[in-house]
Amino acid sequence: MKIKAAIDKVPGGMMLIPLLIGALIDLPDRPVDQSDFPGSDNLFLGLSALAIIAAFSDTNGGLYMALMGQLGKKKEDVAAYSIMSLESGPFFTMLILGVAGLASFPIMAFVFALLPLLLGMILGNLDEKMREFLSKGQDVIIPLFSLAIGAGINLTNVVKAGFSGVILGIGVVVITGIVLFLIDRLTGGDGVAGIAASSTAGNASAVPMAVAAVYSGYSSIAADATLQVTACVIVTAILTPLLTTWFARRAQRRSSQA
Template sequence: MKIKATLDRIPGGMMIVPLLIGAIINTLFPNTADTFGSFTGAMMTGALPILAVFYVCMGSTIDFKATPYILKKGGALLGTKVATAAIVGFIAAQFLGEGMIESGFFTGISVLAIAAAMNDTNGGLYMALMGQFGKKEDVGAYSIMSLESGPFFTMISLGVAGLAAFPWQTLLGAVIPLIVGMVLGNLDKDMREYLSKAVPVLVPFFAFSLGAGLNLLDVWKAGLLGALLGVAVVAVTGTTLFFADRFVGKGNGIAGLSAASTAGNAVGVPAAVASANAVYAPLVPSATALIASCVIVTAILVPIVVSWWAKRIGVKANTA
């Protein structure tokens, strides 16, 4: 059976499929974690420890010795995406506050869902598109952009929006695993090679655990709204990133458009944020479902937009 090959053909498959499996189990058998307990229960309820390890391993892949071009390009895209999420979050907070819409078509939408969806770029998608339409330095820019990973910038966005603040210890705690990984990876290249191998391996495990906290009825309700949020992520962040790439990064816009997506690991951000401030706990199920939809939608839309723009400006795909 070609299980991995099948999952690789699905946009965000290693994230989405395990998440759906966990959600199916929780929807049909909601007491599974309590019934079996032990390691099975821990697997179904332990997303945060797995995410902590994931961020250590992710941090090890970030190289301090980035070239000036990579720093400039990656910094421009990172700063623009984070600033865009903060501004949109601030505007949304004027209407939504700390809660979410609880009736009508927009049921479940919250500033938490919006900020988390817009803050984190799908690195694999970005690097794949830049490998096809860009140059290796543009691919390397993701080493800077990967600092988006984790709940830190989403917490910052929520703070900028004027919502419940986080104590400095909590903000620091959100980024310490990433920093530890960065230090280890830069002190010892063998540690970088060792830890980096675990990044893709851990994804389906924390995805399953996150899914085990979802009810598919909520995911179904989030379907169309999640798709529209995904379109908004591409449209809004794609516009600001495009201009940042053109005028700050001195590029042709392709790198900016390639970064206008939602990363699979953003699905874990609402739970991480809620663990730091319980006021967000009621929003986690709906925000997680919406972001899961965003991951799929942006993974489909971004390549289409990038291919269209590359063709329009006469950039041919690399075949080497």
């Protein structure tokens, strides 16, 4: 049976499918969460600040590199991936929530959020074999924690969360696409790299639960936020390549006619 091949055909399948399987486990006995923590206020269409910030603050660097390589862009554009990797994990989400006054985190929470990233960067650059060994870990961890997260999701909220997640994904592509396009043009680019970076990384789906583990005010909405961000990841994984390819071809035709 080609199980993995079938899962890989679904955008974000390694995150989405275990998440939904977990949500189906013991469904009749799972109560609906009616608690009201400070972080549970919805901002727009059922989206919380946690989901919005997590989706907007983590770019899909792998997708960006693939698009830039496919379109044959200059090395400077491809090299921007190293900067995007700093967005991985909950650090920037926690920082934005804290600065905005939407949550309160101890200093050590920021240290522990950055420490794994820094250690990985150091080990990966010191030893190629260690980099190869550690890079395989995410392939196993993602479906396992997705299954656990899904077990905490009530399916009565899936349709609503999924719809708002689609809206979130469109918002990421449109808003970050416009901003990054303008920045790219202002810095001498043609705008293609900016559009290619208008996406949400798959690991952003783990951010809501990581933030809720540090700040209990988001515990009641972390599961729904996870589902929303996962839907956002899928939407951007589809829309961003289509939009980038279309604009790159358009830009190429213009330059050839000039």
